[in-house]
Amino acid sequence: xxxxxxxxxxVIVMMENRSFDHMLGHLAYEGLLPDVDGVTAPLRRDExxxxxxxxxxxxxxxxxxxxLTCDLPHEWNYVEMQLGAVxxxxxxxxxxxxxxGRAAACKIASDQVEPLGFCRSGxxxxxxxxxxxxxxxxxxxxxxxxxxxxxxxxxxxxxxPHFASHNGQIRGxxxxxxxxxxxxxxxxxxxxxxxxxxxxxxxxxxxxLGPHARFTRDLLVDFRDEPDATFPQVVIxxxxxxxxxxxxxxxxNDNHAPLAVAFGEEFLRRVYTAVTAxxxxxxxxxxxxxxxxxxxxxxxxxPPAIPFEVAPPDAKTFQSMGPRVPGIVVSPLVExxxxxxxxxDHTSILQLIGELFAGGRDQYSDRVSARMAQGVESISVAxxxxxxxxxxxxxxxxxxxTAPALLHxxxxxxxxxxxxxxxxxxALLTQHPAAVHDQFPELVQWQHERT
Amino acid sequence: xxxxxxxxxxxxxxAAALVAAASTSLGGCQPKIDPPTISPxxxxxxxxxxxxxxxxxxxxxxGVTLGAARPAAPGAPDTVRLELTATKGARRSATERVxxxxxxxxxxxxxxxxxxxxxxxxxxxxxSFTPADWPASIRIRSIAxxxxxxxxxxxxxxLLAPNAPDAGLEGLPVSGDWTLAGARSPGEAAPRHFTLDVxxxxxxxx
Numbered sequence: 271x272x273x274x275x276x277x278x279x280x281v282i283v284m285m286e287n288r289s290f291d292h293m294l295g296h297l298a299y300e301g302l303l304p305d306v307d308g309v310t311a312p313l314r315r316d317e318x319x320x321x322x323x324x325x326x327x328x329x330x331x332x333x334x335x336x337x338l339t340c341d342l343p344h345e346w347n348y349v350e351m352q353l354g355a356v357x358x359x360x361x362x363x364x365x366x367x368x369x370x371g372r373a374a375a376c377k378i379a380s381d382q383v384e385p386l387g388f389c390r391s392g393x394x395x396x397x398x399x400x401x402x403x404x405x406x407x408x409x410x411x412x413x414x415x416x417x418x419x420x421x422x423x424x425x426x427x428x429x430x431p432h433f434a435s436h437n438g439q440i441r442g443x444x445x446x447x448x449x450x451x452x453x454x455x456x457x458x459x460x461x462x463x464x465x466x467x468x469x470x471x472x473x474x475x476x477x478x479l480g481p482h483a484r485f486t487r488d489l490l491v492d493f494r495d496e497p498d499a500t501f502p503q504v505v506i507x508x509x510x511x512x513x514x515x516x517x518x519x520x521x522x523n524d525n526h527a528p529l530a531v532a533f534g535e536e537f538l539r540r541v542y543t544a545v546t547a548x549x550x551x552x553x554x555x556x557x558x559x560x561x562x563x564x565x566x567x568x569x570x571x572x573p574p575a576i577p578f579e580v581a582p583p584d585a586k587t588f589q590s591m592g593p594r595v596p597g598i599v600v601s602p603l604v605e606x607x608x609x610x611x612x613x614x615d616h617t618s619i620l621q622l623i624g625e626l627f628a629g630g631r632d633q634y635s636d637r638v639s640a641r642m643a644q645g646v647e648s649i650s651v652a653x654x655x656x657x658x659x660x661x662x663x664x665x666x667x668x669x670x671x672t673a674p675a676l677l678h679x680x681x682x683x684x685x686x687x688x689x690x691x692x693x694x695x696x697a698l699l700t701q702h703p704a705a706v707h708d709q710f711p712e713l714v715q716w717q718h719e720r721t
Numbered sequence: 722x723x724x725x726x727x728x729x730x731x732x733x734x735x736a737a738a739l740v741a742a743a744s745t746s747l748g749g750c751q752p753k754i755d756p757p758t759i760s761p762x763x764x765x766x767x768x769x770x771x772x773x774x775x776x777x778x779x780x781x782x783x784g785v786t787l788g789a790a791r792p793a794a795p796g797a798p799d800t801v802r803l804e805l806t807a808t809k810g811a812r813r814s815a816t817e818r819v820x821x822x823x824x825x826x827x828x829x830x831x832x833x834x835x836x837x838x839x840x841x842x843x844x845x846x847x848x849s850f851t852p853a854d855w856p857a858s859i860r861i862r863s864i865a866x867x868x869x870x871x872x873x874x875x876x877x878x879x880l881l882a883p884n885a886p887d888a889g890l891e892g893l894p895v896s897g898d899w900t901l902a903g904a905r906s907p908g909e910a911a912p913r914h915f916t917l918d919v920x921x922x923x924x925x926x927x
């Protein structure tokens with residue numbers, strides 16, 4: 271049987287702004303997953319050393335979950351600093367403390383600096399459980415060494431017209447994944463925890479408002495009970511973005527700093543519980559969990575020297591991929607506990623979509639095929655079983671929700687992501703008042719309080 | 722402790738003496754406390770005196786909490802944290818925090834330089850440390866490294882032999898521009914860093 275016979279449903283979950291070592295480095299440090307390239311003892315070693323601008327040495331440390339003091343720097347110029355010099359063709363990965371110290375909002379207050387902190391398994395029990403129970407991918411890099419918007423746009427289109435974050439809605443993005451799916455007669459659906467990222471794309475707001483858009487509160491019932499004839503073949507599940515935390519009543523659990531990760535873990539537990547609720551559906555499901563970019567958190571593996579060219583008018587060529595991000599393929603079609611070392615990035619998801627719905631992983635788009643030609647593989651490399659595991663999937667453990675949390679953020683006009691969402695929310699209120707009233711009443715209240 | 726009085730707090734571990742002075746006005750409802758100014762600065766040698774000055778508004782009481790001094794390593798400078806809390810009644814308060822660095826008379830510290838150039842037979846690194854990180858009171862006694870390096874600091878050139886402390890930069894401050902260069906052995910992987918082990922002295926009153 272081929273992959274098209276084995277897979278009926280692809281679920282895509284993209285969280286925000288954490289590196290592989292930050293979220294999953296503990297798998298090696300705590301001895302939970304043999305063969306994974308995570309953080310290992312001793313922590314005070316030259317390979318991990320990051321000097322500050324004062325010449326003092328800093329090392330990774332185990333950081334209990336909780337609020338961070340700032341949003342760690344992760345715009346392209348900071349990422350360039352974080353990656354460090356290229357020595358013998360490999361980045362030194364030693365500029366994370368320097369970048370942090372130079373960010374206006376961040377401050378080095380002790381020898382335990384936030385970008386070098388990594389999570390204990392007890393603080394990320396759901397992510398840890400999924401990585402150990404399914405296929406943990408330890409060579410998944412974000413495609414561009416820059417911030418959320420360009421990386422997310424690559425994930426949704428295979429390319430990006432911009433290499434930096436925009437303080438407002440994004441213009442000029444190409445065909446988005448849902449549009450590609452509709453063109454190929456593939457059923458798709460968006461489940462949003464609060465506001466969708468699609469709202470940030472000018473002219474694409476309809477993707478978050480139309481008949482394909484639902485809320486995550488519907489996930490469990492839909493996965494468990496909906497007939498196959500109408501059930502989507504591709505499901506995009508979006509967390510509650512921290513950048514819209516200025517709207518009271520909307521959930522924030524995307525794990526973007528300064529949020530604690532506990533509520534993101536609870537979000538992932540709910541998604542996994544829904545995806546596994548119907549045994550027959552689960553048997554033919556592939557859920558992909560990853561992060562858009564590293565968010566300024568340290569990772570010890572230098573990204574491969576695979577360039578990414580952003581076309582004019584923004585025009586910039588990056589000489590390498592961005593830092594590693596967590597990547598987990600959750601499916602009865604993977605070998606549980608197996609580490610996938612294949613080189614992946616966000617276009618690996620689109621390669622899989624091409625395989626399933628267009629006849630080949632080189633059939634998604636020219637840009638995705640070009641990425642493939644550079645050595646980036648498809649998610650299908652993790653699907654090593656020829657038949658689904660017969661046993662029922664294990665339940666995910668509940669995360670502790672006791673870490674100091676931050677559910678709402680004051681609006682900061684200097685925060686580009688907040689400004690982008692505020693811009694998008696304003697456009698939504700003006701252009702689609704009825705839909706907003708029905709789907710996002712919190713925005714109506716937010717606008718009322720603003721004026 | 723009332724804000725109208727000047728107060729004196731004895732030293733941190735008997736090392737440095739701290740003096741704080743506060744002026745106050747009782748106008749307004751919500752207490753406010755200005756960020757303290759520190760004279761001569763937040764870097765102190767053991768035995769030095771620092772004066773903290775701030776202004777309180779609308780406060781009836783000033784509390785001072787002295788955090789535990791915690792050196793980064795044995796013999797390294799202590800970071801002493803002070804928290805000033807102005808209060809009015811049970812529920813109204815404002816807080817400012819200050820960190821002071823108290824250096825022993827003599828200590829050793831690593832200085833790490835990111836290697837930024839690697840040729841087939843050479844390696845190079847450079848950095849510039851500011852007086853905000855390394856005050857003028859911190860002076861070099863000697864430096865050492867595990868490999869041979871050519872070190873240039875503030876115009877002085879030193880050819881450093883491996884594992885041999887050298888006093889050629891004695892008396893210079895740590896702050897300022899540094900340039901390091903070293904030979905690369907055949908087949909050697911490029912090191913990510915050069916590390917200098919600096920024996921330093923804290924010079925009082927400088």
